[in-house]
Amino acid sequence: MADRLTLYLDLIRWNRPAGWLLLLWPTLSALWVAAEGFPGWHLIAVFTLGTFLMRSAGCCVNDVADRDFDKHVKRTAQRPVTSGRLGVKEALGVGVFLALCAFGLVLTTNRAAVAWSFAALAVTLVYPYAKRMVSMPQAVLGVAFSFGIPMAFAAIQSEVPPLAWGLLLGNLFWVLAYDTEYAMVDRDDDLKIGMKTSAITLGRFDVAAITAFYGVYGVVWAVLLDAPERGVWMWAGLGGAAVQVAWHVWLIKDRSRDGCFKAFRLNHWLGLSVFAGVALSTGLGAGAA
Numbered sequence: 001m002a003d004r005l006t007l008y009l010d011l012i013r014w015n016r017p018a019g020w021l022l023l024l025w026p027t028l029s030a031l032w033v034a035a036e037g038f039p040g041w042h043l044i045a046v047f048t049l050g051t052f053l054m055r056s057a058g059c060c061v062n063d064v065a066d067r068d069f070d071k072h073v074k075r076t077a078q079r080p081v082t083s084g085r086l087g088v089k090e091a092l093g094v095g096v097f098l099a100l101c102a103f104g105l106v107l108t109t110n111r112a113a114v115a116w117s118f119a120a121l122a123v124t125l126v127y128p129y130a131k132r133m134v135s136m137p138q139a140v141l142g143v144a145f146s147f148g149i150p151m152a153f154a155a156i157q158s159e160v161p162p163l164a165w166g167l168l169l170g171n172l173f174w175v176l177a178y179d180t181e182y183a184m185v186d187r188d189d190d191l192k193i194g195m196k197t198s199a200i201t202l203g204r205f206d207v208a209a210i211t212a213f214y215g216v217y218g219v220v221w222a223v224l225l226d227a228p229e230r231g232v233w234m235w236a237g238l239g240g241a242a243v244q245v246a247w248h249v250w251l252i253k254d255r256s257r258d259g260c261f262k263a264f265r266l267n268h269w270l271g272l273s274v275f276a277g278v279a280l281s282t283g284l285g286a287g288a289a
Contacts (some may be wrong), residue, residue, distance in 0.1 A: 008094055012056035018268045020055040022178065025271030026171045027051055027148030029278040030164065032098055033225065034156040037283040042153055046105045051148060053102035060095030060126045064088050065128035073189040082248045083281070096279060120147040121155060135201040138179040142172030170220030177213035178267040180206060181252055184260040213243040221274065230281035239279015243268045253265035 011021055063081040071082050080086035085101040099121065106117045120167040123144040130137040146168040174286050176198065183190070183199035184206060190197050202209045218238060229233045248263040248270075 002023040007022060007086050009034050011080045011086060011091060011094060012059050018060075018265045021268035023055055024176075026167070026174075027152055027267065029119065029155065029275045030149040030152035030167060032275075032279050032282045033093045033163070033167070034153040038224075039152075039156060039253075043109070043152075046108060046155070047148060047152060050105045052101045053098045053105070054124065057095040057098040058127070059100065060091050060098070061125060061187075062128045064091050064095075066131075069193050069195055073186050073193070075186060081234060086115050096166050106151075109155040109156045110158055112158045112160075113151055116154050116160065117149075120144075120151060123147060131182035131196055132221050133196070135196050136176075136198045137196060138176050138183065138198040141179055143168070145175045147170040158234065162255060166224045169222065173213045173220070174267075174271075175215040177210045177217065178264050181248070181260050181267075182264040184252065184255060185257050185264070207249065207255070209250050210252065211245070218242065218245075225278065230277075233280035234277045237274050237280070240258055240273035240277075241270045244273065246249070251286070285289070 009015070024047075027038050028044070031047060035043075039103060059106055066076070067081045067088070067219040071077050076082060079093045081088065097225070102251055103117060106114050127137065127140045127239040130140040134140065149168045149171060150160040150164045153160050162273050180202065183197035186195075187197070187199045190200060198209075199206055222234075225234065227238060245264070248266065249260040255257075
């Protein structure tokens with residue numbers, strides 16, 4: 001039983017929290033914006049746990065979909081499904097269980113959030129197969145990793161206003177930036193097996209494109225959230241993110257595996273910086289109860 005649990009934890013990347021934190025920070029930011037302040041502990045718990053569960057379920061689906069490709073990639077060859085230590089049906093069963101747990105959390109919110117959760121699930125299921133069909137599958141991942149934003153607005157306002165979609169679009173560019181860094185780690189292996197990624201599509205323009213993606217993300221969020229009106233805390237959050245962007249670009253400039261992977265793993269701190277700016281400029285204790 002203990003050995004099985006270890007496999008399940010490995011399957012959902014338990015020891016690599018950066019993945020679900022990348023989803024969490026923009027989702028929490030959206031909660032604060034939608035509530036115009038503190039959104040209440042119930043919604044914070046629902047979206048924090050839901051984010052972790054859905055990211056874990058997504059890992060199960062992704063590993064099953066990519067099992068025949070991952071065996072040819074150094075970094076992923078020993079994943080439980082790819083290595084044969086965990087069966088396909090069992091991995092999918094774990095994913096279904098986790099998704100149902102997440103859905104149970106959404107049921108404690110409202111009808112609008114429940115309705116949008118089906119769209120979020122659909123995008124999560126589509127992404128693993130996008131890598132076979134589109135040259136920039138990271139854009140699909142960008143939608144999947146940003147869908148907590150409209151769901152947060154739906155849970156608080158019972159609708160998804162244009163602001164939510166604008167923030168999702170901006171956040172999509174952040175995902176493009178960090179997941180292209182991630183794709184740069186495996187570029188040589190992906191070329192051999194015919195996998196489509198943004199790192200391959202962008203070629204020698206990868207570093208410049210990543211820098212531009214970061215810039216679009218920062219500008220869109222600054223404009224939509226009216227950074228000048230929000231004041232010093234918002235600017236501090238965005239400024240902290242900008243400093244980190246400069247560091248990430250420095251890490252990836254030589255396109256080394258270690259540098260690119262380190263830049264990817266550190267992106268959750270960038271998200272935390274932006275969230276801190278949003279929360280502090282909006283009010284940690286104000287807003288919805």
